[in-house]
Amino acid sequence: MFGHSCLLTLMILPVSLLAQVDRDLPGVSAVLEALKTPPANATLLPLRSRVDGVLVALPGAVPPSQRPCLLVVAGLNPDHRVGVQLAARLPAALFAAAQTDTALAETLARYTIEVIAAPAPEALEFAASGPVRECRATPEPVDDDNDGLVDEDGPDDLDGDGIIATLRAPDANGVWRSSDEDARLLVKADVSKGERGVWKIVSEGIDNDGDGLVNEDGPGGVDLDRNFAHGWKEAERSAGSSCPSETASRALLEHVLQRRTVAAVYVLGWRDNIAQLARTNDAAAPRAPNGLLPEDVAWAKPLTASLAKILGANDGTEDSADGGFHQWAYAQYGVPAFASRVVYRTELPAEAKLPSGKAPESVDAKWLLHSDLTGGVGFMPWKACAHPTWKGAELGGFMPLWKVSADEERLAVLLQAQVKAVAAIVQAFSVVRIETLDSKALGSGLHEITVDIFSRGSLPMATAQARVTRVAQPLLVRFACGEARLIDGAVLTKLERLGDGGHERLRWLVQTDGHLDVKVSTESPRSGADAASLKVEVR
Amino acid sequence: MSRIAFALLFCATCTLAQQIPPTHVPQLKLEWNRFYDYGAMTEALKLMEAGSSGWMKLSSLGTSVEGREMWLATINDPAGSAAETKPAMWIDANIHGNEIQGTEACLYTLWYLLENRERLPRVRELLARAAFYVLPSMNPDGREFWFHDANTASSSRSGKGATDNDRDGLLDEDGPDDLDGDGSITQMRMCVASGGTHIIDPDDVRLMKRVKPGVQGTHIMLGQEGIDNDGDGAVNEDGPGGYDMNRNWPSDWQPDWLQGGAGPYPFCWPETRCVGDFLRAHPNIAALQSYHNNGGMILRGPGAETIPEYPSQDVAVYDELGKAGEKMLPHYRYMIIWKDLYQVHGGSITWAFENLGIFGFTNELWADAQYGGGSAGDQENSQKSRLEWDERMELGKNLRPWTAIKHPKHGDIEVGGFAKTSSRVPPPFMLEELCHRNMAFTLYHAAEMPHLEVPMLSVTKAGAGLWKVRAEVHNKKLIPTIAALARKRAVVRPDLATLEGELKVLAGGIISGPVHDEQLERQEHRAERLQVPGGVAGHGRVILEWWVSTADGSAPRGRFTYDALKGGRVSETLPGS
Incomplete structure (x- = not known):
């Protein structure tokens, strides 16, 4: 009896882990279908890709397509599906909110909010197919390791659990060591402090092509949100052969440039410049800026703070120029541009401690504790793994995409926060x-x-x-x-x-x-x- | 030299001379003392294709903004292997619509190769191992506009995509106007009672001379012919196009405010995009020439000061080619773009080298010195020199006399000056020499593309059931199979050396070091497919070695293949196979 219930538990646990992660392809497909029939008051605006932009506007003196516009974009990171789900629901939520919010109704009568939930639906489908994993790439194959072979060595689901976990293996010359905060976490060894790394890590997989490397050339190719001109990394294959090189990113750029009415940009995805205000530019003229011009800090700082409060944004990191769409939107198109990770870590109780007895300090430690406090679904304990070439290999680590996943209940809360954030941006328009x-x-x-x-x-x-x-x-x-x-x-x-x-x-x-x-x-x-x-x- | 050798040489020379007698009339009838507009260029290309017996194939890379085909001519031996399997030279021209004579140089090159593919052994040999991709006009819209609309020598540089240069919400609404209908945009002058800044040159009434400050002039210059078409108070501020396609390539591309004319993003125009797509899809292209005008230059990158100088091995290749070009092209100088000319961000030849590993030049065709006098920096003497040249050699063809007209705003004015054909382009009677000399330089460049051979392939018994296979690959030419910069940036796939057959590869690698102290740099994994990241240097060699076993202990039977993207593929059967 006990053995039987143990077995049931073992069967249930992996399923519940997966359920925490939005990998439901049918769900994404439903979202994409829904985008083709927007709410009654909204207008479909053709984009040169398979998904149209949805215009959210109330009747006013000027036609919606000619009004100053806030452009909301999701899906540039195809594995950030919560962003796509929220963007898909945003038009209806805005109309609903305007029924009772007079200020918002006036705003929607004067301005337009355009929502593009998925400029590259094929990338969404690609990221959602196969095991659960982080996947920023478009499906088109790219020779990432320049060996003349294409997509020949990607991650492998070694334990058949439907998840691409982190694989670690002992390595005397390794880069990583166990964290002092919690041994489950890995941190880079600081050689200058005499620390020694003892682990090497890769995503779950083997050396498929026998070249001594693991997962160096996985399926797919270009990261759409590194494919725009500001901070674009020339000669990095994952950034694309040009800026932009991909159909979806070019379509998005052309859309913005042809419309001319985009007055601000808001991107939902992995990038974030709300939890931490963008840096102030210190690049010597006349080069491209590496941050906000000092005069722009005057409006950016309070609005960013306001958005951070609305969204509960935390754990900010520097938003370095790296070919992101919102980065292009400010640095080269010249409009206020924001990016939100959408799902932020819930604040921990003050007294909460890690099993080591320590209060978490690093971001990873806080997420780990958050996982511990919510049933442990966000972190997979390290377990031995039979690996053909690496002795002592183990699988574990944070559940991929868990940090940016939300169930229906949480989605509803996040949606309301995004409605407020979007309204705050538009209501700040001059x-x-x-x-x-x-x-x-x-x-x-x-x-x-x-x-x-x-x-x-x-x-x-x-x-x-x-x-x-x-x-x-x-x-x-x-x-x-x-x-x-x-x-x-x-x-x-x-x-x-x-x-x-x-x-x-x-x-x-x-x-x-x-x-x-x-x-x-x-x-x-x-x-x-x-x-x-x-x-x-x-x- | 012995008498016999002399006799043989004499006979060979006679034989050659009989093949191309002085009275030889070319089979393909094209003229080289005229310029070709888009229609004529298209006709010439089709004529050459039809008369080429399959050696030339015409295709379209795509269409321009105004829908013109971007004609690409591929020259390749129809009886040989596909063009993509050979090192190839890419030649283009006319990315700037007003820089027209590169098109004629391209047409001439095609014509010359087709005419002489059988007659001249050097051409025959080159075409046996190399292919040519020739795009005579990268900007057919700009070209056609220059020919058939009023322009200056420097205008119609841009493509014809409408742009809002003055940012007033209107597109191309106020360009120059040919007020006197002479087909050129010249200058306007107005006689004034006071406030004059110029006088009629006392030495030549056709010229205007600026007066010194404080001196009363008789005229003011009103700029290029035009009126305020859009009534905004400015004249000619938003003409056709208004961008520069040679700033639109994704190599150190900078936005418009840092690099004028760059456009909103790289490859935003169909013309640049289709060429970029073709170059990327054809990694066999090892050499490139992009013709511009003018100035008499043989240019290479880097294009900007912030880009580091290229590795010394690559500079050595460029130097040898460029300096040879100086000898072949009188009045042309071999120069570095950013250092000797000006900063260019997002240029085509720098993209081709820095991202695709293609050794490329831009020749700026035609130098003022070829007129025989004057210099670019001395405008007054330069103008006089041009006038003298125009009078004596072209019988006044290029100067428009001052003609009175009524201007809607200024009233009585005069228009006149140099026509669009007066500079930057050669006089037609000097065109053929320009074409031939530049063609000769590009053929020399092409001839230096990698040429691989396997002078040594050996199988040696090394023990019981153990054999050593050794292959030496030589590159007979100057250009390496992989540029040093391309290796550093990992933008070109390494060369691949494979050994396959009835054998098992136990170990393999590249031999390095001096002959007396060789080292085997083993490739730890998949040694049957060795990667050679540095390729084969110009005039260099690479030695590969494998240790193999066979099932029955007998000598291995199989094949060695060396595959260089820009050097083609050579393959040999193992001795004894």
């Missing part, structure tokens, strides 16, 4: 308006026309980086004075920025003996449009 338009008679038919343009909102009309990149159209101020003669001033003024306090005053001098019929308009794809007119009967 509103550029003509607030005053005046004329002043100077005598003898001369009139001075004055216009005051203001940008309101916690985000500036244009980031400092946008003024460097000059990708965006500046604010165009057009002046027309009908039959009057323009003496001084331009019919078209281009403003890269507004003056201090987000205010710019422009003046024109016109001459007329008859009517004064002045029209002033402002226009910028990222800030919207406004117009004012003035009629004066001159005697």
